[in-house]
Amino acid sequence: MTNLHYDVVVVGSGPGGLAAAISARQNGAEKVLIIERDIELGGILLQCIHNGFxxxxxxxxxxxPSYAQRFIQQVHDLKIDTLLxxxxxxxxxxxxxxxxxRKLGIREIKAGALVFAMGCRERTRAQIRLPGSRPAxxxxxxxxxxWVNVEGYMPGKRFVILGSGDIGMIMARRLTFEGAKVERVLEIMPYLSGLTRNYVQCLQDFDIPLQLNHTVKRIIGNNRVEAIEAAAVDEQRRIIPGSEEIIPCDTLLLSVGLIPENELSRQAGxxxxxxxAGAFVDSRFHTSVPGIxxxxxxxxxxDLVDWVTQAGLAAGKGAALFAQGKLAVSDKVVRTQAGENVRYIVPHTFDPNLLAEEAIPLQMRVKQPIEAPVWVEAVCNGKSVTRKALPYARPGEMVTLNLKPDVVDSFRESGTLTVNITER
Ligand SMILES: Cc1cc2nc3c(=O)[nH]c(=O)nc-3n(C[C@H](O)[C@H](O)[C@H](O)COP(=O)(O)OP(=O)(O)OC[C@H]3O[C@@H](n4cnc5c(N)ncnc54)[C@H](O)[C@@H]3O)c2cc1C
Known part of the structure; x- marks a missing residue:
């Protein structure tokens, strides 16, 4: 490797990183580099051999892998450098x-603009403080x-899955295909934490029971898991005495949430x-540090990789413009604010001048499920800007509200845009 200065450097080659690199190149950045710690491009998609992407x-x-390959091919066609x-x-x-x-030892690389696309990691047993012995x-x-999809290795024969996240439900089906018995999925919350489509296609279709308001009280086993003690929980998520049940199994899988990998982001300020647990960003996914x-x-x-790709395309365009000194800096900014029953909104800010040129998707999750028709409504200065109807709102399913250029007049000045999700 001779080149130690790039217009745009992308860290991570999952769908976010691949799209960012492609978009940076297509928007005028000449020298683009992707750095990936794994031995091939594609990120987590390479182990997601099921369909739905x-x-x-x-x-x-x-x-x-087929979804990833379409972008990997473009990376090669556009002659984007990669460091695997x-x-x-x-x-x-x-x-x-x-x-x-291994080849270069330690090197320093300078980037005109940088895109962080490191994805997320899974929460582990230590993070949810699961009591019991510590067997394999x-x-x-x-x-x-x-292990199952890439390394060809079965981690057990009889499973309990804690958490109704998408990866856990997808694995319940996958392990069943491979001849394992999945006893049940336990979810501490009163609602599903993943997508309804995964519940239907991965659990219901295979008669795998889901128990809401349930958790693992204790892991039992010396060298290897022999059973888990399951229990029901109350509204405060405290175990209800007397509800305990021993479920024999040899493996406990955890699907209890993902944590964005932002150690590098924090180092960069x-x-x-x-x-x-991710960066504050504007609609071009520009963080609080210029050029990052x-x-x-x-x-x-x-919840869908397709949205990750779209975010990567926007970030890559922003990075290319920044590297070329063409990223317009506006003196106006609209802040987004999570209103009634909204946990968060991304982006955190947007430039109203940009809205005149392109639609800005606001993506959010609800705090509590509403199993009835809802309005998703954006309000600025007490006036409704735009709203859309949805048949329901669930924490496991991201909600997108598109701000279209025709509402730009609502934002001639800086201000705050609040989004509420309420029953119709
Ligand atoms: C374990 C796991 C399983 C998943 N399974 C599914 C599934 O079955 N179905 C589904 O729809 N979604 C699944 N997802 C969600 C899926 O990860 C995302 O939708 C999508 O892959 C996110 O894309 P990304 O580009 O943001 O991150 P990723 O695809 O996670 O890519 C991030 C990349 O950054 C690299 N990286 C991180 N830190 C560094 C560093 N310091 N230096 C160099 N490289 C670095 C990583 O090696 C990785 O390749 C899963 C997520 C995880 C964590």
Whole structure:
């Protein structure tokens, strides 16, 4: 590797990073580099061999690796440089990166603009403080996914899954295909945390029971998991005495949430939103540090990979414009604010001048499910700006409200836009 200065450097080659790199190149950045710690491009998609990807972007229902391959091919066609098997160890606010790999040792790379696309990691047993002995056989659902789909290794024969996240439900089906018995899925909340489509296609279709308001009280086993003690919980998520039940199993999978990987962002001084655990961003996914952009699950956990791709395209365009000194800086800014029953909104701000040129998607999640028709309504200065109707709102399913250029007159000045999601 001779080139140590790039117009745009992208960290991570999942769908967010691939889209950002492609978009940066297509928007005028000449020298673009993707740095990936794994030995191939594609990120988590490579272990997602089930279908369901690309319905929005390609209007096709593709398996994860096929979806990734379409972007990997474009990366090669556009002659974007890649550094695989290479870990970014450190980044600075002035966009210097320190990377390491076996061939180069440690190198410093300077970026005109930087896109963080490191994705997220799974919450582990330690993070949810699961009591009991510490035998083998307790894994995150994503680890099991990698073993079964990539390494060809079955982690057990009889499973209990804690958490109704999408990866856990997808693995319940996958393990059933491979001949395992999935006893049940336990969810501590009174509602599903993943997509309804995954509940129907992965649990219902295979008669795998889901128990809401239930958790694992204790793991039992010395060398290997022998059983778990399940229990019902009350509204405060406290175990209800007398509800305990021993479920024999040899493996417990955890699907209890994802954490955006923002250690590098923090080092670079990027301001992090405590609700999303991702960066504060504007509609181009520009963070609080000039020239540093953030895209994909590292910003907030998406429910569909297609949205990750769209975020990557926007971030890559912003990064290319910044690197060329063409990113317009506006003196006006509209802040988005999570209103009634909204947990968070991304982006956190947008430039009203940009809205005159292009629609701005506001993406959010609700705090509490509403199993009845709802309004998703954006309000500015006490006036309704736009609203849309949905048949229901659930925490596991992201809500998108598109701000279209025809509402730009509502934002001639800086201000705050609040979104509420309420029953119709
Ligand atoms: C374990 C797991 C399993 C999942 N399974 C499914 C599924 O079955 N179906 C589904 O729809 N969605 C699934 N998802 C969600 C899926 O991850 C996202 O929708 C999508 O892949 C996010 O894209 P991304 O580009 O933001 O991140 P990722 O695809 O996670 O890509 C991030 C990339 O950044 C790299 N990286 C991170 N840090 C560094 C560093 N310091 N230096 C260099 N490279 C770095 C990583 O190696 C990775 O390749 C899963 C997520 C996880 C974490």
């Amino acid at each position: 690309g319905v929005e972007v390609f209007k096709e229902d593709l398996p994860g 098997d290479s870990m970014v160890l450190e980044t600075t606010p002035d966009r210097r990166l320190f990377i390491t790999n 056989g307790v894994y995150t659902a994503g680890t099991a996914q990698r 990027v301001r992090i939103d405590p609700v999303t 952009f953030s895209a994909g699950n590292v910003v907030h956990v998406y």
